[in-house]
Amino acid sequence: MNAREDILLSVEDLRVSFRSEEGKTEVLHGLSYRLPKGKVLAVVGESGCGKTVHALSLLNLLPSGGEIAAGHVYYQGKDVLSLPPQELRRLRGAEIAMIFQDPMTSLNPIRTVGSQITETILAHTDCTKLQARARAMRLLKQVGIENPRKRMDEYPFQFSGGQRQRIMIAMALCLTPGLLIADEPTTALDVTIQAQILKLIKNLQQKNHMSAVFITHNLAIVADIADEVLVLYGGYCVEEARADELFAKPLHPYTQGLLHSLVSLKRKEEHLPAIEGYPPAPGTPKEGCPFAPRCPRAWDKCHDRLPPLFEKNGRRVRCWLQEKDDNSGRN
Amino acid sequence: MTTPVEIEHLYKSYDRGGVKFWSRTEAKPVLEDISLRVGEREILGLVGESGCGKTTLAKVVLGLEKYQSGSVKVNGLELKELTKAGFKKLRRQVQVVFQDPYSSLDPRQTVRQILCEPWDIHALYADGAQRENALRELVRAVGLDAAHLNRYPHEFSGGQRQRIAIARALALEPKLLVADEPVSALDVSVQAQILNLLKDISRRRALSMLFISHDFAVARFLCDRIAVMYRGRVLETAPAEELLHNPQHPYTEALLSAVPVPDPQLQKKREPVETKTQRKRGSCPCPYAARCRYYQAAQCRVPLELKQTQEGHFCACAVLPFQKEKSLYAV
Numbered sequence: 161m162n163a164r165e166d167i168l169l170s171v172e173d174l175r176v177s178f179r180s181e182e183g184k185t186e187v188l189h190g191l192s193y194r195l196p197k198g199k200v201l202a203v204v205g206e207s208g209c210g211k212t213v214h215a216l217s218l219l220n221l222l223p224s225g226g227e228i229a230a231g232h233v234y235y236q237g238k239d240v241l242s243l244p245p246q247e248l249r250r251l252r253g254a255e256i257a258m259i260f261q262d263p264m265t266s267l268n269p270i271r272t273v274g275s276q277i278t279e280t281i282l283a284h285t286d287c288t289k290l291q292a293r294a295r296a297m298r299l300l301k302q303v304g305i306e307n308p309r310k311r312m313d314e315y316p317f318q319f320s321g322g323q324r325q326r327i328m329i330a331m332a333l334c335l336t337p338g339l340l341i342a343d344e345p346t347t348a349l350d351v352t353i354q355a356q357i358l359k360l361i362k363n364l365q366q367k368n369h370m371s372a373v374f375i376t377h378n379l380a381i382v383a384d385i386a387d388e389v390l391v392l393y394g395g396y397c398v399e400e401a402r403a404d405e406l407f408a409k410p411l412h413p414y415t416q417g418l419l420h421s422l423v424s425l426k427r428k429e430e431h432l433p434a435i436e437g438y439p440p441a442p443g444t445p446k447e448g449c450p451f452a453p454r455c456p457r458a459w460d461k462c463h464d465r466l467p468p469l470f471e472k473n474g475r476r477v478r479c480w481l482q483e484k485d486d487n488s489g490r491n
Numbered sequence: 492m493t494t495p496v497e498i499e500h501l502y503k504s505y506d507r508g509g510v511k512f513w514s515r516t517e518a519k520p521v522l523e524d525i526s527l528r529v530g531e532r533e534i535l536g537l538v539g540e541s542g543c544g545k546t547t548l549a550k551v552v553l554g555l556e557k558y559q560s561g562s563v564k565v566n567g568l569e570l571k572e573l574t575k576a577g578f579k580k581l582r583r584q585v586q587v588v589f590q591d592p593y594s595s596l597d598p599r600q601t602v603r604q605i606l607c608e609p610w611d612i613h614a615l616y617a618d619g620a621q622r623e624n625a626l627r628e629l630v631r632a633v634g635l636d637a638a639h640l641n642r643y644p645h646e647f648s649g650g651q652r653q654r655i656a657i658a659r660a661l662a663l664e665p666k667l668l669v670a671d672e673p674v675s676a677l678d679v680s681v682q683a684q685i686l687n688l689l690k691d692i693s694r695r696r697a698l699s700m701l702f703i704s705h706d707f708a709v710a711r712f713l714c715d716r717i718a719v720m721y722r723g724r725v726l727e728t729a730p731a732e733e734l735l736h737n738p739q740h741p742y743t744e745a746l747l748s749a750v751p752v753p754d755p756q757l758q759k760k761r762e763p764v765e766t767k768t769q770r771k772r773g774s775c776p777c778p779y780a781a782r783c784r785y786y787q788a789a790q791c792r793v794p795l796e797l798k799q800t801q802e803g804h805f806c807a808c809a810v811l812p813f814q815k816e817k818s819l820y821a822v
Contacts, residue, residue: 206678207649321541350540350705355749355763377679380751383758404755421683422753423708428732431690432712434683438648 168371169195169218169339174231176213176222178442186229187213187442189395195388197338200365200372202386202403204379204418206439210395211375212261215343217241218373219252235339254284257332261344263324267316273300274312277331284335299330303360322353329357333364340365340372346381358384379422383407391415394440394450397469400476411477413458414451449479457481493567495667495699496529496552501561503551521547522558523723526797529667534693534700536714536731538707538746544723545703549669552701553587554578566666583613586660590672592652596644602655603640606630609662633658634688650681657688661696668693671703686712707750711735716803719743722778725797729804736821739806742779748820764820777809785810 176188188210195201205211216222218233220241233240235256243251252258260266268276277296281287287295293312300308303326316324325345332340342361346354362385365372374385382389382403389406391399391414399412410416417435437454440446449455452462461480470482503522522544529535537545550556551563554570563570566584573581589595596605606626609615616622627637633654644652653673660668670689674682690713693700704710710717711731718728719742727740738744745764752758770781776795780786790809797805 206680351749351751352540352746352763355751358751359763378751379679380753380758383753383755384751407753407755418679419753421680423683423686423706423712425708425711425735425747425750425752429712432683432687434687435680436684438650438681439678441648 166196167194168197168236170234172232174214174217174233175229176217176226177229178226185442187395191397193390193400195371195373197371198369199387200374200385201388201390202374202376202382203390203392204376204382205392206377208439208442209392211392212343215341215373215375218341219256219258220248253280254335255337256339256341257337259328259332259342259345261347263321263328263348266328267324269316272313272315273327277334280331281334296334299334303330304356322349325349325357329360336368338370340370342372343375379418395442396450396478398451398478405475411475412479413455494528494530495566496701497564498525498527499562501525501558501563503547503558521723525725527718527725529699529701532697532699533716534702534714536710536717537701537703537720538705538710538717539720540705543720545720546671549671549701549703553585553669583663584666585669586663586665587669588656588660588673591676592649592656595656596652598644601641601643605655605659606662609659613663629658629662632661632692649677650684653677653685661692667699669701674709689713707735707747724778724795726779727806733804738821739800740808741783741785744820
């Protein structure tokens with residue numbers, strides 16, 4: 161693994177729970193990982209697996225009812241979760257920026273796009289309004305919005321979905337953050353726009369040596385952008401590996417199933433090898449492996465006891481198969 | 492035997508409202524000169540970016556939208572000439588599955604009520620025992636069981652809801668199914684299940700289908716033929732395999748190049764075709780001219796027309812189909 165000073169973000173045993181009428185439900189059960197500087201980590205999982213909750217808790221942005229029950233988030237050695245509000249505010253936006261999933265609802269509809277971008281710049285730096293405006297215009301141009309001088313004074317409804325998402329990206333990148341957290345930034349977009357935006361993020365990431373946590377359910381995007389991959393299922397990390405290794409040889413049956421059930425552009429199939437059953441609802445009480453009810457290779461032990469994260473050759477897998485047989489991780 | 496769908500020279504535009512006298516410009520057509528045919532037991536895929544008119548076309552076929560000129564025949568009946576009673580009769584033969592299973596099912600009805608409503612409207616299975624049998628058979632056909640009948644939609648996951656929506660569409664044993672992005676709102680592992688189900692059902696019940704998607708991989712898995720739409724026009728149609736092996740329209744090629752593939756090594760080599768607006772379209776009849784990288788002022792001036800380039804392969808480009816080299820992005 162990398163030397164200590166190269167680690168930009170480190171998450172240790174993060175547990176998140178939500179209060180409801182029936183009491184507390186834990187939705188994220190002890191997540192740990194480290195993200196080196198300049199790398200892109202993809203967090204993959206299905207709806208309800210805890211990936212968005214994880215992203216929100218990195219900046220202590222959980223909605224009411226949610227709380228971080230245990231764990232630490234260290235950014236450049238600072239414990240983010242115990243920072244006083246003022247310092248946390250300085251961190252958000254300037255150091256760690258976030259792009260949310262839905263570009264339609266994350267912009268203020270009654271303020272011009274320009275004023276929303278300059279607001280961020282003015283809040284975090286001591287430049288003049290004119291300088292901020294010039295910077296915002298440069299950014300809009302960078303994300304591919306033509307005629308920025310005119311468009312700065314337009315309102316969000318005058319932009320298309322893809323343009324709005326690019327404005328969100330411009331806003332997130334306006335202070336050249338060290339870490340970008342992107343929660344499904346391209347899910348609502350067409351493939352052509354998606355390709356443009358991924359290219360843009362990759363360019364900026366290489367130019368500014370930025371790190372990113374990329375949350376997605378689309379494995380094809382992971383292949384495009386990620387260095388490391390974390391697969392979440394039912395609030396647990398079930399597999400962690402380098403992207404090329406994961407695609408070459410997935411070890412966890414869930415990851416294998418996910419990769420197999422992808423519809424391929426490259427070959428015509430008669431029948432897709434789907435994973436049977438449905439993902440568990442968050443907070444479903446269970447013993448054993450969360451994937452066991454859907455797993456084609458589960459046996460008694462899987463239903464009774466939760467497997468630990470087995471570590472082998474720099475990869476981590478939460479599956480009893482790893483213990484049973486070293487050669488069982490067939491592709 | 493009548494052809495399930497036969498569309499000839501269809502034009503449709505939305506009335507902009509307001510005072511007619513003041514609006515000097517004609518309403519811009521959203522569907523322009525569309526001719527398509529869905530044969531007996533054929534699955535036709537409509538592929539294109541959002542806003543290209545795929546959903547509008549589906550609504551026209553369902554009789555939910557009026558059209559200005561041209562002819563739309565569903566099961567041999569011209570939709571323009573149908574009376575209210577005629578439409579009711581037609582609805583037994585044409586059913587629809589929508590994209591979002593969260594908003595297309597009435598939250599206050601049980602699954603039983605949802606599935607029985609079509610039968611009530613069309614006075615079918617009046618006998619209690621008969622209806623019960625039919626219900627059980629219906630839910631089994633879509634992979635649910637009778638225990639689910641008395642539950643409400645909110646008790647189901649997205650994939651299960653889409654199964655309910657499919658069951659509702661099948662209740663009247665239609666000949667034609669219109670499916671508007673039925674899997675794009677679902678998780679990857681569940682998407683494969685629903686695609687398999689749609690394929691099985693269309694075979695077993697000898698269904699014809701108009702399948703709308705923005706995903707070429709999904710369209711390839713399910714469809715016999717694919718039509719590519721852009722700005723209200725069909726630019727290319729061909730048998731699914733042929734279209735992907737030998738894309739002839741520049742737009743089809745650009746769309747294909749933007750689809751990410753779940754393979755890090757391969758994905759790194761793929762470079763999406765640039766699709767930004769590059770020039771003024773001017774009086775050029777081709778809607779894609781502004782973004783096209785093969786644009787040639789002299790040749791692109793001819794009226795847009797789908798020409799047969801190979802057996803069953805039609806392409807509306809004045810430049811590209813006559814080039815012999817194979818596209819880089821063919822699969």
